[in-house]
Amino acid sequence: MRSLSKILFKRPQLWFTRVLPTLGQKSLFKYSANSNHFQNNKIKTIPLQNYKADLNEIDSKIEPTDFCLFSSIQPIFPNNSMNCQIKIGNLKKITKPLLYSIISPDNGEIFTIGIALNKSVEKNLNAELKLLEQRDANGNILINDPMSNTFNLDIISRQKNYRFKITKIEMTPDGIFAQGIPYKDRPLTQAEQIIDIQHEIRMVSSLVQQIRKLAQYDRVEVFSEVKYSLLDSSEKLTPNQVDELVFQIASGLSKLQSNNLKMNTSNFVQQLLESQTYIDRLFILRKQLENMSGVLDLVNKHFKEADSSLLKLHQQTLAKLAIEYIRQNYLKEAVQSQSQGGGQGGTQQYGGDKQSSLVKKYYDKLSLINDESSKDKVKREIDRFSLLDKQSSEFHKINSYLDEVFSIPFQKFTPVQWDIQFAKDVLDKEIEGLEKVKERIIEMISVNKLKNAGQKAKGFILLLNGPPGTGKTSIAKSIAKALKRTSRFISCAGVADPTFFKGHKRTYVDSMPGVFIRELIKSNTMNPVFILDELDKVSKHQAGGADPYYTLLEILNPEENHNFTDHYMDISVDFSHVIFILTSNDTLQMLEPLKNRLETIDIQAYIQEEKLSIATNFLVHKSIESNGIKSQMIKYDEQALIKIIKAWCYQESGVRELKRCLEKIARKHATNLLTTNPNLCDKVDDQNQIIFDPTSQNLDLTKDQNLELLSQYLGPPIFDIQLEQRSVKKFPPGQINILTVGGMIGHVLTVETCFDLSEQDKKGQILASGNIKLVLQESLKLAKINAYKFLNEEQKQKFSTSAIHMHFTEGATPKDGPSAGIAITTALLSLLMNFVVPSNLGMTGEISLNGQVCKIGGLQQKLIAAKTLDIVDIILPYSNLGEALNLPQQLIKGLNLYFVTEYRQIYELIFEQQISNNNYKINKIKNGVYETDQNGSKEQGSFNY
Secondary structure, three states, rough: OOHHHHHHHOOOOOOOOOOEEEEOOOOOOOOOOOOOEEOOOOOEOOOEEOOOOOOOOOOOHOOOOOOOHHHHOOOOOOEEEEEEEEEEEOOOOOOOOEEEEEEEEOOOEEEEEEEEEEEEEEEHHHHHHHHOEEEOOOHHHHHHHHHHHHHEEEEEEEEOOEEEEEEEEEEEEOEEEEEEOOOOOOOOHHHHHOOHHHHHHHHHHHHHHHHHHHHHOOOOOOOOOOOOHHHHHOOOOOOHHHHHHHHHHHHHHHHHHHOOOOOOHHHHEEEEEOOHHHHHHHHHHHHHHHHHHHHHHHHOOOOOOHHHHHHHHHHOOOOHHHHHHHHHHHOOOHHHHHHHOOOHHHHHHHHHHHHHHHHHOOOOOOOOOOOOHHHHHHHHHHHHHHHHOOOOOHHHHHHHHHHHOOOOOOOOOOOOOHHHHHHHHHHHHOOOOHHHHHHHHHHHHHHHHHHOOOOOOOEEEEEOOOOOOOOOOHHHHHHHHHHHOOEEEEEEOOOOOOOHHOOOOOOOOOOOOOOHHHHHHHHHHOOEEEEEEHHOOOOOOOOOOOHHHHHHHHHHHOOOOHHHHHOOOOEEEEEOOOOOEEEEEEEEHHHHHHHOOOOEEEEOOOHHHHHHHHHHHHHHHHHOOOOOOOHHHHEEEEHHHHHHHHHHOOOOOOHHHHHHHHHHHHHHHHHHHHHHHOOOOOOEEOOOOOOOOOOOOOOOOOOOOHHHHHHHOOOOOOOOHHHHHHOOOOOOOOOOEEEEEOOEEEEEEEEEEEOOOOOHHHHEEEEEEEEEEEEHHHHHHHHHHHOOOOOOOHHHHHHHHOOOOEEEOOOOOOOOOOOOHHHHHHHHHHHHHHOOOOHHHHHHHHOOOOOEEEEEOOOHHHHHHHHHOOOOOEEEHHHHHHHOOOOOOOOOOOOOEEOOEEHHHHHHOOOOOOHOOOOOOOOOEOEEEEEEHHHHHHOEEEEEO
16 A cells, blocks of 8 residues: 555656456556556556445445546536546446546545436447356356457536545456545635626636637537536526536537647646635636637747648648648647656756746846845746746746846946047048038047046937938947947937837737837847937827826936836836937927037038048948949049039038939940840959950940930939029029928029019019918018119109019929028019129028028028029028138138128118128128228138138
8 A cells, every 4th residue: 555655646747547356367457657657558547435434324335346447538527418438447338437536646536526327328239248257166257358448438428517536546366446535616705796796707708708709619519518508608607607618618628628729737727626605616618718829829920930841741720730740840849747757746847947947037137236126026926927827827927027027138248448539539530521520529529438437437418410311320320339339229210109218008908019119129238329310200109098208208308218118128227328329401390409418410411522532531432332342433523523413413401312313324324235245244353243354345435425324314304494504694683592491311402583563453562472471471561662662753653653563583492491581572672773782692581671691591401502503692680690600611711791780781781792802891702711891801711610
């Protein structure tokens, strides 16, 4: 008995097998402690009779003289019909109830449920026994062929659920018997009595339908016996009805798990049999359904990944193929651990090996977290994880969460490099022009070097704002390179969901951290450079939704980002050492509170000289080499590049269109080379590079006669031919150039004015056309008042007796803004005084009611457009003098800029022709030299541009 007890209770991986009595000298069944197989038939369960002790009156009538051995792939539940194989011992007939037993693999405890045979089965079985019956001299039954006593029978359990705990096992000459105590449900607690059972039934019903849908494969039946009337019932179910429903669903679930997924279900069954209330059993079932739903969802997701060779080797149904694939690739460890010990034993073995090693690894890394509250949160999650079963739905969620937390590179920093000279060299090499921008970046590096000496360097936040194509993203990457930091690129264009930045809460399905945490993990350092591109393209929130801009206020605030909390992580992460470099095209689209937190560097549009330098040093070589031909096969000179810039690219602020033009020329030339010489690619060198024939035709654009080839490659010039020839064209009276800005690019528009004889009923009025808006219409009224002050009586009479029509060219483009007042006034005076304004003169500025000239914006863009179209003399507001003195010397060289405070000075410059008088006292910059009107003195020389 001691050895049997040792086998039962000390070897959790072994199911107890049946030992039959010895009849004569012949043992029909032999017990083996090293195997759980009998004649190649795997035995998983045993029957045991209830002993008389501690049984009720009905059960005490059962005599411990009959026994059977059952073998079944899945357990038999109460109230459930199931096909089972029965092996007969020394039985004459079956008239008594039998018991189906389950041994817990953890501690060897044995639990049973009662089953009864239906009458038709008893009759058939008795008939079969009579045919097999043989007796020895003493009248004992002999069965010569042990395998001939196998029958397939339908076993139907009793309506009443018997659950016994076996307290004692005895082996006698007549068989093995058990002494058991029947389990009875305990009364419900007060808390359990208020549980909404109908809600739990609805949740179970939903899970059942979900699993049925996920498992709709060939020849796979799930929950076929479930009484759906109980699931869909609107009335409150009784405890017996709940039990009936639970065991029916559990039977189908156990069948699916054991047959198709080869999963051990003993732990699940054991929990159901041990539970002491129908509410506990309902909760256990719901948890198991949730786990199974996750497994089947995994099967569906990865079904198409099954290898085609597996399909050829195993002629199986699609369902078995998919489930086998998942079992082999995703559930292998779980199946192995359960097959060794089954149920909780397998989980404990897993916990003792891999799970415990994970827990130890997490605890070892816990000291990396400095924030105490965050450390406590993570510690609680580790404690929860250490107690979870691997089959629990929470196991993988917490495991993934802890992996994400400890993937953050806490206390890991890239060595700080504040080498000023190295930064200068990198910026000069990577960035052409933009001297003001490079100077500002060097200043920031110098300040941070002084502030962070002897301590961990804090980061800074910088916004690069400017037109498209001006190299903002390239500058940001160059800053990271100059500081020798890892850079991560984050595109903000089109982001409409705040969770993109701060992540989802862990309660959501497929939740994950926000982009800042993800990129911090990828950078593997706590002080990388984050490049947030196109910040102004973040989508505005929709009705009722959160604005993504507000989620940026925390992390882009130097006073707060040391304590950034992601929704998924729910712990504080220090971003104060991260350098944030943001790019945008228009800060007007951004929230004011966000702009106030950012240090902004404005990057202006490239001037012609800067575009020429970029093309010469970078774009020409790159565009030729990227199209498969040698750089020496296309030759440009300065004249050709200027021609391309002015004729095809003058309207862009950056160099993207210039790059496209150069690449287009290279593609066209490559096509011409292969057209004229089809065998050009036949010869290659050791590096598989084409050996070009020295006689191959080169494209030489350094000669004047070849400049016309540009039109063949690039098509007709895009710019306005009439604007190109302003320097030689003579304007009629009433026409003048206005400098404007549209789409962050400077433009030159023409205002045309004439007397409108067709509108005699509108004498004394100014009619305007050209798609002008409200602000510009108000400028017309102010211009009319100021122009009237400079007219003589004859001109005033002419004004009052005529209708004047003023047209703004490029009528398809809407026009608005307060910078056209002085030009409109000048156009009116030019018409009424019959005075011609030179075509190489332009102006910009608003006029007040008293004739004061007001400040304008977009000065650099306007001057670039004017210089491109050979407009030399430009009249500007005096308020913009300081801005003009800081413009690049290359831009203002060759221009004559006149700064006026009131319109009378404009009148004197143009209509009194003082513009050609060098002694006229006015603030001006002529050909890059600033001249002041104070006492007629001049301040010559260049400034620190």
